[in-house]
Amino acid sequence: MKQKLLDIWEDYIVWYLWDKPIRWLQDQRSGLYYGVRNLIRWLPFIWYDRNWASNYLLDMIAFKLDFMTDEFTRWNTYVGNEKDIKNMRRAAELLRSISNEEYEVYTHSRDFTMWDKEQREILNEAALSEKRFHAMNNECWNLIKREHRRWWD
Numbered sequence: 001m002k003q004k005l006l007d008i009w010e011d012y013i014v015w016y017l018w019d020k021p022i023r024w025l026q027d028q029r030s031g032l033y034y035g036v037r038n039l040i041r042w043l044p045f046i047w048y049d050r051n052w053a054s055n056y057l058l059d060m061i062a063f064k065l066d067f068m069t070d071e072f073t074r075w076n077t078y079v080g081n082e083k084d085i086k087n088m089r090r091a092a093e094l095l096r097s098i099s100n101e102e103y104e105v106y107t108h109s110r111d112f113t114m115w116d117k118e119q120r121e122i123l124n125e126a127a128l129s130e131k132r133f134h135a136m137n138n139e140c141w142n143l144i145k146r147e148h149r150r151w152w153d
Helices: 002-027 029-048 055-075 081-099 117-153
Strands: none
Touching: 002 029, 029 055, 055 081, 081 117
């Protein structure tokens, strides 16, 4: 009976409590490394993310594209890599510009009770900023739509 209990101990308990976890950790070593690295990288975004702030989504995509650009630059694994790096950088730049509203001319900072000519200039600037937004937005999403499958293959 005592020998049988020792056999069960060796066969099952040692395997499940010692060998199996150690082997799993050895198999998951690179996954564990990249998982911890990604948690550290993404922690600021996760911490400051708010559901009502739409710019975080654009910032997150730009952040991801920046890391991908770094990896593509470091490893240079295929022909045509330079074009993809350039497109990723352009997409990230456009996403940051849209997120930071760099296209916009703030019309609310001026007084609309001034002369008619100034009012027309302000409205024209607002219309131009809206056109700039649509142009940047279209360029960004068309670039991502056209190229994203090459980036993640």
